[in-house]
Amino acid sequence: MAPKVTVEYKDEKRLAILDAALHCFADKGYRDTTITDISNYLLMSKGSIYIYFTSKEDIYKQLMENRMEWMITQTSSKFGELTTASEKLRLLVRMFTDQTLDDLKELLSFHLEFMLISSRQNSLKKVMHKHIEMATKFVQDIIDEGKDSGEFRSDTDSYTASTLFWALRDGLVLHSLGIDVDEEYKAHMIGMEEMLFRYIATL
Amino acid sequence: MAPKVTVEYKDEKRLAILDAALHCFADKGYRDTTITDISNYLLMSKGSIYIYFTSKEDIYKQLMENRMEWMITQTSSKFGELTTASEKLRLLVRMFTDQTLDDLKELLSFHLEFMLISSRQNSLKKVMHKHIEMATKFVQDIIDEGKDSGEFRSDTDSYTASTLFWALRDGLVLHSLGIDVDEEYKAHMIGMEEMLFRYIATL
Amino acid sequence: MAPKVTVEYKDEKRLAILDAALHCFADKGYRDTTITDISNYLLMSKGSIYIYFTSKEDIYKQLMENRMEWMITQTSSKFGELTTASEKLRLLVRMFTDQTLDDLKELLSFHLEFMLISSRQNSLKKVMHKHIEMATKFVQDIIDEGKDSGEFRSDTDSYTASTLFWALRDGLVLHSLGIDVDEEYKAHMIGMEEMLFRYIATL
């Protein structure tokens, strides 16, 4: 009696908006990107966006949730298989090292700003908290695995080490935001890898 | 005839505005603090602020420059004297560890946001760049000093190490923004110190 | 080929929409009820409503016309029979008195708002005018009947008296809108009846 448009279609659209929003937020920041910016980027009307999201903040929040999901699928597919804890950790670092600085900036300037904003906006805190928890847990598990296998020092506090890992990554990206040279960023990431392993590796 | 208003008076006022602005920017973020917020905090009129600064962005920029000056006087007075490179570095880390989380948040959430915003706003890039350069140089000099004295590994790239130092500090604070427990933050800072020294210390 | 959808079906649907609209308009007012409100109440799509009505205003207008028809059938069936003019008039008052305040509010807050809005909107003026004319005529006829029978003063201007009747009823309901106590409203309606009869009854 009525086609209504498939669920797939709607979901695709939702994702397209999220994608456009990520682009805009990364480019101009949350407060400075307008709904009009997003709709222009999509060649879509402003009103349409509100069919899929209830507010600008809703887009922001769902974007973060989306990124979380993405991270889960991404990592679980790559890490689930085999490898030692050391290899896993090295792979993780290299996932960041191997991206171009531009790609990374888009992704992470959104990420970093979300951390900042969510610390002031109660409605976003929970999402951020969950994200951090998840990420921390992920690295913590690898470290614990390495402690068990003897690759990593047994006196390592895996929770602290995991936090240091992500802090280092985020801090490095934050400092790279003002940098345009890929090489410099790469050098820093290699430094990070070295620093990390001197911290936790046995011997 | 002597000027009614002394230069000292004007400078005092300028600093008072800067101080209020820091408080507000830290509290609500750059975009969300209004000139009215700042003037209310100061019990001063909106118009007055525009006597001392040409725009909101001008306040923001001068605030960062101000913080830079402050850092120079602060550190040079404490580090100039004696001590080995290791001691200097440890002192530096502890300057952050010993502050309460609240004080740190006020100071550094401004700092972190400035990094983010300045990466997108050309007019702010230069001042950010200068700030980072200065901070990097400061730690780099200590590390080089330690390399000369044999405290630190001779194969250390002092520039990278210095960058890692600040990245770690900034990343850690960024991650602490969502945390309310002082103890957890302290534990991480101690972890950072350990990590740092395992990275650069000889033996 | 016979039409898939019978005329009855269409009319039923039209009435269902009108009914839902009455409910919504009474609840939230004309401007504040959205087409979506009406379609949600009906569990029907927004688009469907536009098959039966050309616009929101069209619904509003037809609703008033509908209420007029309803009033005609309602009253002619109850009053046509017998009774004296006094009895008729008393019955009419009691038809309002005997309803619960809630029922009355639903019906009459629509009615009152329509009077207000139609006075400003030319396209609605005619239907309102017709409605008032009809209602006035109805009471006027009863009063004239009473004048002839000697129940009512012969110096009564039946047109004015009829207008006063409806004005009193509407004013009383308007004042009751802010009231939640049934009893108070009832007391007022009894007062109205008394006032009316002292005005027109002989002796």
Place this chain on the structure above:
Amino acid sequence: MAPKVTVEYKDEKRLAILDAALHCFADKGYRDTTITDISNYLLMSKGSIYIYFTSKEDIYKQLMENRMEWMITQTSSKFGELTTASEKLRLLVRMFTDQTLDDLKELLSFHLEFMLISSRQNSLKKVMHKHIEMATKFVQDIIDEGKDSGEFRSDTDSYTASTLFWALRDGLVLHSLGIDVDEEYKAHMIGMEEMLFRYIATL
């Protein structure tokens, strides 16, 4: 050190906005008058209005409160003096009768709509309630005075009678909204006066 603009100036402006708002609300209704309408009418910027009022609803509410004050000064100055209860009541009715229909419409279509809207909007209920209470009390006192002096029936319930008075006035105006002939409205008001006195006057 700074003139700031006098309190009188600000109050004058506030009243000018209120006056313009009354005009617009009466003309197009609450929902259909935009802040732009009001600012255009005043040849003033939209933003300025928000210096004096926090929201459109705030204007609406203050307008009603303002009208209440106005009514108090108006009536107390005219009624305080002497006259019997009957004379007072007749004067009151004539205050409405003697206005041109156009003036009355402006004033009362605002008033009537406020009653309607406030019955659905909790934030406005209190103001409306106070207004009605005050108006009721005012007439009630006159009627009680008349009862004491023997002008009015001792079996009159002054509260009900007062409510009937205002209901009649409001209902009559509501019905007059669709009328353009002054004479007809006047005739109705004379009818109202007659009706009222036959209801409460002794003999």
Place this chain on the structure above:
DNA sequence: GATGAATGAGTGTTCATTCAT
């Protein structure tokens, strides 16, 4: 210098209506 009223461009959001399916 100090004030704060005034401005107006710009923000997120809503909603009656249309139309492809």
Place this chain on the structure above:
DNA sequence: TATGAATGAACACTCATTCAT
């Protein structure tokens, strides 16, 4: 006939900046 995604013109409200006093 029925659907609901799409549209875009409005809307209430905000805020950096200006300027008369």
